[in-house]
Amino acid sequence: MTEFQSALDHVHATLSELREQGVELRASASALTRLENTPTVAKQAPEPVPSPLPAVEARPLSPAPDGSKAVRLAALRGPVLACTLCPHLVKSRTQVVFGVGHPEAELMFVGEAPGEDEDLQGEPFVGKAGQLLTKIIAAMGFSRDDVYIGNVLKCRPDMPPGESGNRKPKPAEMATCLPYLRQQIDIIQPRALVALGATAMEGLLGAVEPMAKLRGRWHDFHGIPLMATYHPAYLLRNQSLTEKRKVWEDMLLVLERLAKPITEKQRGFFLGKG
Ligand code: SF4
Known part of the structure; x- marks a missing residue:
C-alpha cells in the first residue's frame, strides 16, 4: 500500500467515524462527496480547463485535511502554487499569490487579484494600495x-502585449479560482470578511453593482458576515476626506461586529476636516 493510499484510507475512515458520531462537517457537501468517492489509488492531475473557463465548484485537498489551521493552509498552498487551470495566466504570471496572514485570523480582507507588485513579490497588497490597506488595518488596531x-x-x-498596468479579472477567471479562496475561508473561519472593491464583490457573490450601493451594510458569504468597501486604490485616486470617511465608517462597522473597543479618537477619524 502506498503512503498516498494509506492516507486516503485514513481520511475515509475518519469521515465515517465523524458522521456516525453526528459531528457536523464544515466542508461543502460536494467536496465531502468527492473526497469520499475518491478511489484508493492515486489519481492523475486534472486536465487544464480550456478557455472560456467554466465555474469549478471545488477541488480536493491533498490528503492532509486534518490538523491545525496552519497545517491545513499549508496543505492547500502546494496545489494552489502549482495550479495550471488558467493556461493564459500560467503563461504570464511570475508566481501564484496564495495569501498571507494569521491562520487563526478573525478578520480577513479579500481583493480581486494580484497586480504587478504582488505578482513579483508573491504577496497580496504590497504595492501602493497595499501600503494604504496596511495603514487602515493599523488604524483599526490590528x-x-x-x-x-x-x-x-x-x-x-495577463496584459495585452506591450501594455503595462493591471487589468480587472474576468468573471470566468474569478469563478475558476474562487474554490481556492472558499477553501481558505473554510479553514480560517474568520468572524468577518471585508471585500475590497466592487470586483471582489462580483467575484465573491456575483454582485454586479456599484460600490456606493454595496458598501456600508452586511452581506453574507456562506454564513460569514461580509462587509463591502472601496478598494484602497480608489482612495489613492480620490483623496477627499469624505471618501476616506466612508471606508472608515465601514471599518467601524467591522470593529463593532467583532466587539472590539473603539476609542473616541477612532470614531472621529476623517470627520470635520473636509
Ligand atoms: S488564477 Fe487560480 S485557477 Fe487560474 S491558474 Fe491561477 S491559481 Fe489556478
Missing part, C-alpha cells in the same frame, strides 16, 4: 500579521 489577506484570483491577470 497588524497585517493579525489578519488574513487574500484575493479571489490568485494569478495576476
Whole structure:
C-alpha cells in the first residue's frame, strides 16, 4: 500500500467515524462527496480547463485535511502554487499569490487579484494600495500579521502585449479560482470578511453593482458576515476626506461586529476636516 493510499484510507475512515458520531462537517457537501468517492489509488492531475473557463465548484485537498489551521493552509498552498487551470495566466504570471496572514485570523480582507507588485513579490497588497490597506488595518488596531489577506484570483491577470498596468479579472477567471479562496475561508473561519472593491464583490457573490450601493451594510458569504468597501486604490485616486470617511465608517462597522473597543479618537477619524 502506498503512503498516498494509506492516507486516503485514513481520511475515509475518519469521515465515517465523524458522521456516525453526528459531528457536523464544515466542508461543502460536494467536496465531502468527492473526497469520499475518491478511489484508493492515486489519481492523475486534472486536465487544464480550456478557455472560456467554466465555474469549478471545488477541488480536493491533498490528503492532509486534518490538523491545525496552519497545517491545513499549508496543505492547500502546494496545489494552489502549482495550479495550471488558467493556461493564459500560467503563461504570464511570475508566481501564484496564495495569501498571507494569521491562520487563526478573525478578520480577513479579500481583493480581486494580484497586480504587478504582488505578482513579483508573491504577496497580496504590497504595492501602493497595499501600503494604504496596511495603514487602515493599523488604524483599526490590528497588524497585517493579525489578519488574513487574500484575493479571489490568485494569478495576476495577463496584459495585452506591450501594455503595462493591471487589468480587472474576468468573471470566468474569478469563478475558476474562487474554490481556492472558499477553501481558505473554510479553514480560517474568520468572524468577518471585508471585500475590497466592487470586483471582489462580483467575484465573491456575483454582485454586479456599484460600490456606493454595496458598501456600508452586511452581506453574507456562506454564513460569514461580509462587509463591502472601496478598494484602497480608489482612495489613492480620490483623496477627499469624505471618501476616506466612508471606508472608515465601514471599518467601524467591522470593529463593532467583532466587539472590539473603539476609542473616541477612532470614531472621529476623517470627520470635520473636509
Ligand atoms: S488564477 Fe487560480 S485557477 Fe487560474 S491558474 Fe491561477 S491559481 Fe489556478
